[in-house]
Amino acid sequence: MRIFVTGASGWLGSAVVPDLIDSGHRVVGLARSETSAAALADAGAEVVRGTVDDLDVLGTTAASSDGVIHLAFKHDIAFSGDFRGAAEADRRAVDTFGEALAGTDRPFVLASGVMGLLLGRTATEQDLPAIDDSPMSVRAATSVAALDLADRGVCSSVVRLSPTCHGDGDHGFMAALVAVARATGVSGYLGDGANRWPAVHRLDAARLFRLAVERAPAGSVLHGVAEEGVPIREIAEAIGRGLNVPVTAVAPEAAAEHFTWLSGLLGLDSPVSSTLTRELLGWEPTGPTLVEDLDKGHYFHRPD
Structure with missing residues (x-):
């Protein structure tokens, strides 16, 4: 498969890309800088220059790919106080991918999170995030919108990651x-x-994204949780x-x-539990x- 990966040179993407390539896939990585482009080329990926705000680039590249893994998020502005702005940019990117992939049955995998999903008891893949007017809910609503793409002929899935993706x-x-x-x-x-x-180790999380793009059923919620x-x-x-x-x-x-x-x-x-994810995809963390x-x-x- 020719897989388009955003956030391809980031903390998680730099583990996802080699995992995909080692498994026989071709990777097209989004790079917003010369440094990122060089790192992706060294890893064996094709490079497309742009950011998550370049919606034409995202749509065109997704349409010419066999699948998309969307890892990019504007953490720089999110952690400097504008989480809503980062989440809204993410939603625009997801909507763009949805338009590009609608009716193709190609896979689209979105990275999201589990933090605060269900407080006080163990959350499962069947629990949906609460949606309100808070900035955090903007990103939660995006994950729901990604799952809804299954009704438009996109094999969409959401990988909800542990807050501690360590390594x-x-x-x-x-x-x-x-x-x-x-x-x-x-x-x-x-x-x-x-x-x-x-918590989950970075390499275990990377393997889960590969399994998701390869064989997760449309509308799947997956948990990147080892502990x-x-x-x-x-x-x-x-x-x-x-x-x-x-x-x-x-x-x-x-x-x-x-x-x-x-x-x-x-x-x-x-x-948070990942029992259903392990049963569905045979994912077993080893890190x-x-x-x-x-x-x-x-x-x-x-x-x-």
Whole structure:
């Protein structure tokens, strides 16, 4: 298959692309810079220049491909305060892919997330996100719209990823927590730290995207979850070991100052199952657990 991948040189895309190529697929990667273009070419992919805002490029390339994996998201503006703007740009891209692929029965795989999907009990692939007026709901609504493309002759699926897609080179949530612990001199958690976050290793997640584009049925919801829920205190303890700093509870009234933008997320209890995904596609994660990955030390041996 000739597969168009957006976000192809990013944290996850740089694992998805070689997995696809090693499995015999041809990859067309979207690159917004010369550096990204060179990395994709070195990996053996065809390069198309553009961004997720270049809707003509997205539509034309999708129409000439056998399938699309959409990983790109404007994280730069999302984490600088304009999550709604990033999510709305994502929706425009998904709508463009839908128009290009309608009636073809070709696969379209969208990356989304599981964080906060269902608080307090284990969420499954059958649980749909709540849609309201919040910026986060814009992205949730996009995932629902992607699934609805199945009714328009698109073999669409959504891979909902763990918030901690970990591995060597990660600049996401785990790296941010390490940076907070390094800056404050303590590795903190909220409450008793028993609340849980799901996790998956980057290479396991990459393999799931390949399986999805190869054989996920239309309208499938898939969970990129290897561990249903890792207690935040265990994560804090691993960070404490790695940095050799004390591990301590942070008072709720001090959370915003201590954890900054992470404070609203760190207390969530959001366990998630991937049982249905494993049964459907035969996906079995083989990478290290999150704590094992932290204990390898690579999160602490580089600047954050």
